[in-house]
Amino acid sequence: MTDNGKADRSALPAPLVGASGPQASTAAELALCEVVAEVLNSGTVGVDDDFFSAGGDSISAITVSSRLRSRGYVLQPKQLLTQRPLGTIAATLTARDASDAVTAASDGTGEVPEPPIVQALLRRNAKLAAIAGYVQWTSLRVDSGLSADVLRAGLTAVVQHHDALRLVKTEDALVIPESSSAVVAVAERILDDENQIAQIAADEAALVDVIGGPLVRAVLVQVPNDECSHIVIVAHHLVIDGVSWRILLTDLYKACAATQQTPRLDPVPASWRRHAQLLHEQGRSGARRTELPYWTSTLEAATPLLGTRRLDPAIDTAATANRSTTIASTGVTSALLTTLADAYRVRADEVLLAAWLLTLRSWQQERTQERRLDHCAVDHCAVTVEGHGREMDETGLDLTRTIGWFTSEFPVRLPMHAINNPQALDDALAGEPQPDSCYVL
Numbered sequence: 001m002t003d004n005g006k007a008d009r010s011a012l013p014a015p016l017v018g019a020s021g022p023q024a025s026t027a028a029e030l031a032l033c034e035v036v037a038e039v040l041n042s043g044t045v046g047v048d049d050d051f052f053s054a055g056g057d058s059i060s061a062i063t064v065s066s067r068l069r070s071r072g073y074v075l076q077p078k079q080l081l082t083q084r085p086l087g088t089i090a091a092t093l094t095a096r097d098a099s100d101a102v103t104a105a106s107d108g109t110g111e112v113p114e115p116p117i118v119q120a121l122l123r124r125n126a127k128l129a130a131i132a133g134y135v136q137w138t139s140l141r142v143d144s145g146l147s148a149d150v151l152r153a154g155l156t157a158v159v160q161h162h163d164a165l166r167l168v169k170t171e172d173a174l175v176i177p178e179s180s181s182a183v184v185a186v187a188e189r190i191l192d193d194e195n196q197i198a199q200i201a202a203d204e205a206a207l208v209d210v211i212g213g214p215l216v217r218a219v220l221v222q223v224p225n226d227e228c229s230h231i232v233i234v235a236h237h238l239v240i241d242g243v244s245w246r247i248l249l250t251d252l253y254k255a256c257a258a259t260q261q262t263p264r265l266d267p268v269p270a271s272w273r274r275h276a277q278l279l280h281e282q283g284r285s286g287a288r289r290t291e292l293p294y295w296t297s298t299l300e301a302a303t304p305l306l307g308t309r310r311l312d313p314a315i316d317t318a319a320t321a322n323r324s325t326t327i328a329s330t331g332v333t334s335a336l337l338t339t340l341a342d343a344y345r346v347r348a349d350e351v352l353l354a355a356w357l358l359t360l361r362s363w364q365q366e367r368t369q370e371r372r373l374d375h376c377a378v379d380h381c382a383v384t385v386e387g388h389g390r391e392m393d394e395t396g397l398d399l400t401r402t403i404g405w406f407t408s409e410f411p412v413r414l415p416m417h418a419i420n421n422p423q424a425l426d427d428a429l430a431g432e433p434q435p436d437s438c439y440v441l
Contacts, residue, residue: 029090047087065400108163108271112174113280152186154256164272164404185217204234270397272404298413301382
């Protein structure tokens with residue numbers, strides 16, 4: 001432990017990776033090791049292996065938890081991130097309660113209070129037309145035998161099963177209709193080549209109706225002389241996030257594979273609507289008010305000015321912005337996600353923040369020298385980071401199977417010289433209470 005009571009991860013022994021130790025022997029160990037190996041695509045995993053050092057993270061932990069549930073076991077994602085051997089975690093697995101789906105089925109429909117992330121979007125865009133194209137999309141290669149009717153039936157089953165996918169925005173509120181009123185939009189197109197798929201996604205995005213719905217659309221694309229077909233799925237961000245895509249695509253595959261049978265999709269333990277209600281209740285009651293000083297001091301960090309002037313809302317808009325994309329090589333990606341994270345017992349986002357601090361500090365020192373100043377003017381900076389927003393807190397909600405927009409944004413106060421103090425960066429990231437849920441309230 002460090003002086004301030006936190007785990008000193010740099011002092012922990014190196015974990016065993018690669019299933020060099022004992023293999024799974026009990027049913028729970030076998031299920032856990034198989035699912036972890038499948039999700040991380042890491043081959044054989046043993047009971048002495050460690051999820052975090054094997055390449056796991058908070059998002060893949062959610063996927064593991066969800067797939068274990070389909071095998072009859074309940075595991076909270078945070079259990080995988082404590083760096084304990086998988087065999088120890090397997091001993092804590094509990095059998096799934098068959099009544100898990102009751103709550104979601106009974107409280108997933110009706111009016112929904114706007115979660116903080118939705119409020120932020122709507123406040124910045126008073127007119128709904130401004131967010132009409134705020135969508136995410138993906139494209140899948142599938143067997144050419146899939147028909148538009150099968151895709152339509154499969155997508156309908158998924159939309160009926162996951163309440164948030166039926167969300168619509170009225171003039172005054174967010175509303176989720178009953179499952180019986182589920183409407184899907186499925187079209188069929190023939191293209192000259194698959195390079196036109198992005199244009200199809202853009203065309204479908206333009207058709208998404210935030211008010212009337214549906215907010216999810218799909219196109220079955222046929223390309224001549226191609227043995228495979230393509231499915232293009234477009235969803236408005238109001239109903240989807242990165243974790244939700246994994247759930248949606250897995251369930252869509254099951255639903256389409258069921259063909260003439262009624263698909264048996266895994267139950268959803270908690271609804272997106274209930275999650276939104278709990279956030280609303282906590283904000284209204286002031287349950288998090290004692291944490292206000294922490295967030296206020298974080299926001300007061302004097303982040304250095306990165307340009308020649310501060311942003312002007314009148315001229316610094318999306319229309320005048322330039323975007324630069326850098327694609328990391330396989331070697332750099334591997335070093336970021338595994339080598340560095342494993343060597344220093346840190347997460348990939350901590351490595352990125354460390355790189356950001358080094359860059360900012362180097363730039364600030366150069367500017368200080370150019371201006372012939374004695375020292376850098378800023379000791380701390382505030383960086384807005386994004387979380388998936390699905391951590392189980394005192395509400396007890398299990399959101400591993402829930403589709404919806406859970407993304408959260410919150411500031412982290414970073415000391416400019418954090419790299420000189422190995423514990424400082426860890427303190428900045430871990431010192432605040434439940435960042436994904438508190439700051440927005």
